[in-house]
Amino acid sequence: MPHDTPATPPPSRAGGEFDVIVVGAGITGAGVARDAALRGLRVCLLDQHDLGAGTTWGSSGMIHGGLRYIEYDWETTRVSCLDGGYIKRIAPHLLFPVVFLLPVYPGDHFGIEKKETGLEVYDRFQPFKAGRPHVRLSAEEALQLEPGLRPDLIGAVTMDEWGVDAARLVALNALGAREAGAEVRTYTEVIDVVRDGGAVRGVRVRSRLSGAVETIAAKVVCNAAGPWSPRLAEMAGATLQLRPAKGVHLIYDRRITNCALGVEAIDGRDLLLVPHANQTILGTTDDDFYGDPSQLEVTEDEVEYILQAFERVFPSIRQYRIAHANAAVRPTLYGWRRYEDDLSREYEVFDHGALDGVPGLVSIAGGKMSMFRKMAEDTVDVLLRVLGRPFVPTSTHTTPLPGGESVVDTVEVAGNFGLPLPVAQRLVARHGARVESLLGDAEPEERRALLCECEPVTRAELRHVVRNESVERLDDLYRRVRCTGGACLGMRCAWPAARLLGEEKGWNARRVADEVHDFLDARWLQRPSVVRGATAAQEQLYRGAMYALGEVGDAAPTAESRVAAPEALTAGD
Numbered sequence: 001m002p003h004d005t006p007a008t009p010p011p012s013r014a015g016g017e018f019d020v021i022v023v024g025a026g027i028t029g030a031g032v033a034r035d036a037a038l039r040g041l042r043v044c045l046l047d048q049h050d051l052g053a054g055t056t057w058g059s060s061g062m063i064h065g066g067l068r069y070i071e072y073d074w075e076t077t078r079v080s081c082l083d084g085g086y087i088k089r090i091a092p093h094l095l096f097p098v099v100f101l102l103p104v105y106p107g108d109h110f111g112i113e114k115k116e117t118g119l120e121v122y123d124r125f126q127p128f129k130a131g132r133p134h135v136r137l138s139a140e141e142a143l144q145l146e147p148g149l150r151p152d153l154i155g156a157v158t159m160d161e162w163g164v165d166a167a168r169l170v171a172l173n174a175l176g177a178r179e180a181g182a183e184v185r186t187y188t189e190v191i192d193v194v195r196d197g198g199a200v201r202g203v204r205v206r207s208r209l210s211g212a213v214e215t216i217a218a219k220v221v222c223n224a225a226g227p228w229s230p231r232l233a234e235m236a237g238a239t240l241q242l243r244p245a246k247g248v249h250l251i252y253d254r255r256i257t258n259c260a261l262g263v264e265a266i267d268g269r270d271l272l273l274v275p276h277a278n279q280t281i282l283g284t285t286d287d288d289f290y291g292d293p294s295q296l297e298v299t300e301d302e303v304e305y306i307l308q309a310f311e312r313v314f315p316s317i318r319q320y321r322i323a324h325a326n327a328a329v330r331p332t333l334y335g336w337r338r339y340e341d342d343l344s345r346e347y348e349v350f351d352h353g354a355l356d357g358v359p360g361l362v363s364i365a366g367g368k369m370s371m372f373r374k375m376a377e378d379t380v381d382v383l384l385r386v387l388g389r390p391f392v393p394t395s396t397h398t399t400p401l402p403g404g405e406s407v408v409d410t411v412e413v414a415g416n417f418g419l420p421l422p423v424a425q426r427l428v429a430r431h432g433a434r435v436e437s438l439l440g441d442a443e444p445e446e447r448r449a450l451l452c453e454c455e456p457v458t459r460a461e462l463r464h465v466v467r468n469e470s471v472e473r474l475d476d477l478y479r480r481v482r483c484t485g486g487a488c489l490g491m492r493c494a495w496p497a498a499r500l501l502g503e504e505k506g507w508n509a510r511r512v513a514d515e516v517h518d519f520l521d522a523r524w525l526q527r528p529s530v531v532r533g534a535t536a537a538q539e540q541l542y543r544g545a546m547y548a549l550g551e552v553g554d555a556a557p558t559a560e561s562r563v564a565a566p567e568a569l570t571a572g573d
């Protein structure tokens with residue numbers, strides 16, 4: 001059923017300009033927008049793409065202190081652990097425990113004693129983020145936990161961390177900002193910064209959906225554009241220098257280990273394998289990057305570098321199917337004469353009025369997702385000063401993110417709404433305390449109707465996020481609820497998801513088909529470095545079939561043909 005008006009219209013702009021336009025809805029900008037709105041500022045949050053689709057989407061999805069930073073970047077470990085504790089407090093549903101095994105082999109850079117000493121120091125930080133102290137394991141114990149490890153290990157140590165759905169963390173910050181009065185606009189690219197006698201007065205934007213160009217006025221512009229932030233500063237006549245570094249991950253279509261693993265690459269760098277929701281993430285590289293962050297490619301060398309490191313420790317790794325590879329660029333602060341890996345992950349807030357004579361422009365750069373809340377707090381402190389407003393302390397460490405208001409009993413949700421347990425688990429993990437209203441408001445026949453079987457996602461959830469969470473394109477549904485992100489890589493759910501999106505947006509059949517074709521093309525671009533030979537040929541055949549299904553239309557499976565059967569879904573989650 002098409003809807004003429006969205007359920008939550010953007011707040012009125014009657015009353016003139018915004019106090020602050022935040023450019024960039026990655027985790028940094030979304031965090032700043034929420035904090036600023038909660039402190040009473042009139043905020044507009046803009047992104048050229050979807051929420052969290054930049055570097056944040058390409059992160060390893062960890063809220064972690066960073067054991068390796070202890071050596072040379074102590075403050076980053078301390079702040080990340082402290083902030084990780086606050087993030088856990090405001091979004092308890094979103095974080096999940098990740099237990100690492102750090103196996104030690106003959107010839108490793110750090111022997112077991114040295115590794116354990118590092119962990120003993122890290123244990124001091126663990127209470128900040130409700131983490132448990134490490135445990136030292138014998139080779140037998142480690143192999144019992146992780147039978148796929150190469151058997152000649154000396155021993156292992158454990159390390160507790162938190163995993164997070166990074167895109168969901170951004171979406172909840174953006175939603176929280178909107179609930180506090182902010183306007184959130186995706187697919188809105190800043191093409192120029194408007195100045196008046198040197199001072200920044202707003203931005204000129206172009207909609208990537210309609211092509212419309214307009215000016216949005218604000219007293220201050222906050223540049224939170226991640227690796228694109230030097231370009232945005234340049235638009236305003238200011239300077240911002242970063243030392244960007246590219247990082248690559250391999251994403252597997254299933255969990256392949258019991259624990260997360262930390263291993264050593266050929267050059268001694270630490271790489272991670274993380275079981276993450278229904279996937280496994282392997283990464284990451286860390287290389288100086290000089291190109292356009294919008295044009296990233298994954299090379300076969302990068303894939304080989306990662307596989308080589310894991311094969312040494314987990315010999316069967318090449319037998320598993322890589323769903324796709326992704327790349328992202330770290331917006332690291334500038335530094336000379338250090339290896340990429342050794343660069344500080346600290347952050348800095350730049351007031352370009354004081355630095356470059358460009359009043360009204362503030363940039364936030366560097367940092368990590370794990371400390372996004374503190375980064376936002378420090379940025380909004382500067383924004384208040386630049387705006388000449390009285391100081392108001394932040395409340396983001398105590399105000400729950402949407403859904404974090406209370407802890408929900410998943411079994412109860414499953415029972416109350418007749419849902420299979422894995423469906424209820426996924427819903428609660430994404431929507432927390434708001435799951436009851438999401439389901440209560442849904443059409444009864446859509447509550448259990450599975451649209452994406454791999455994840456699993458129901459039609460009710462999909463309709464809810466399309467109506468309430470700034471979803472514009474099919475690919476946005478992967479970031480919002482993981483639809484199209486499962487083992488089928490969207491082959492089974494792309495068409496029905498596009499149809500549902502089309503119903504909500506009032507699209508015609510041609511528009512729906514274009515959306516699926518765009519989606520398939522974009523997905524294919526993430527595959528060449530990880531599929532070869534017969535697999536590549538087979539995939540091209542599938543893609544052809546998907547295009548053909550579009551012509552036939554009704555041949556694609558419908559929701560009615562796949563109503564969730566609780567007993568069929570309880571296994572394997």
Ligand SMILES: Cc1cc2nc3c(=O)[nH]c(=O)nc-3n(C[C@H](O)[C@H](O)[C@H](O)COP(=O)(O)OP(=O)(O)OC[C@H]3O[C@@H](n4cnc5c(N)ncnc54)[C@H](O)[C@@H]3O)c2cc1C
Nearest residue numbers: 024026027028048054055056059060062190226247369370
């Ligand atoms: C491979 C890798 C793994 C990582 N893993 C972790 C991890 O596990 N844990 C952790 O804490 N940190 C991790 N990090 C670091 C973390 O991901 C980044 O610090 C963080 O995501 C940066 O967020 P951001 O919002 O600053 O940038 P981004 O997420 O890139 O957001 C910037 C946004 O600005 C938008 N934008 C740019 N130009 C314009 C314009 N002209 N108009 C409108 N919008 C614009 C972009 O579209 C983008 O969405 C990792 C980084 C990498 C590269």
